[in-house]
Amino acid sequence: MRFTQLMSASIFLSLVVAVAVPLGRRDADFTSVRRKQTKDMSGKRGDPPGKYFHESIFSEHELGYSEQKTALRNLMQTFLATFNDLGVETWLMHGTLLGWWWNKRILPWDSDIDVQVSEASIFYLAAYYNMSVFHYQSPRIPDGRDYMLEVNPHYLNREQTDRLNKIDARWIDTESGLFIDITTARYNLTHPGGEGMMSCKDGHEFRDTYIFPLRNTVFEGVSAKIPYRYTYLLREEYGDKSLTDTEYNDHMFNEEKMEWIPTMKDMTLQKNN
Secondary structure, eight states: OOEEEOOOOSTTOEEEEEEEOOTTOOOOOHHHHOSSOOSOOOSOTTSOTTOOOOOOOSOSOOOOHHHHHHHHHHHHHHHHHHHHHHTOOEEEOHHHHHHHHHHSSOOTTOOSEEEEEEHHHHHHHHHHTTTEEEEEEETTEEEEEEEEEEEOGGGGOOOTTOGGGOOOEEEEETTTOOEEEEEEEEEOTTOTTOTTEEEOTTSOEEEHHHHOSOEEEEETTEEEEEOTTHHHHHHHHHOGGGGTOOEETTEEEETTTTEEEEOHHHHHHHHTO
16 A cells, blocks of 8 residues: 655654555665666676665766765654654664764764664565655755665564674665664564674674663764663674764864864865865
8 A cells, every 4th residue: 555644843844654565565666766877887796686775876076075064964854753753763873873972963984874773674665665755844854855764675584693683774865865774673572682782684682671671862963762771782883982082083072162173184175175
């Protein structure tokens, strides 16, 4: 069944139309939502045949430093607004959570965003919103832009041995090709750690008490959620210095501005883009 639904979005974003198609009736795909496609850029060449998500791009135009920061911020804001309207709980993880730690923004050198959902949520998204295209207009996106939610059909495989399909879903900017990786935190009933252990197909494992109850916060100016023991998770994944080192990847953290500033080495690149 196909249906059209209007939603009220926060952060002054106007969601015009959302078209939802149940899993199994994929009459929309990457090709049909590309706007500037002139040749095959699906990223499939060289990838194993069992891999579902390819590192596709939707435009031949490579985004500059500032342009990418803006596109990623729009990507995050529209994602959080949409999932809030859908009633789907999601939380920040990995490098995105580290960006929140520093200044509640995306790390400027990060090219994608990482979030998680529960197993119940990925089943819900697959059943009702797979291949949905959401059109947003706002003062930041005056011409409007389409974002697509695509669920990997391999989400049904819970095993970490499915290494080609670690990403369970993506929220995709169909113009730039930038995306949010959505992974699923599943209860692992056979884990030697015992009851309450959760794992993702990307190899990350943790107790449910490290995630829940989720904490309410703000990220990129939008209401968001983070794991309960966020400091522990960040230290385990990135080390203690990740929370204190103010110089990284050609950027320096300015505590007065609460912002990562490109170093002189990177300023030329920024000005030329």
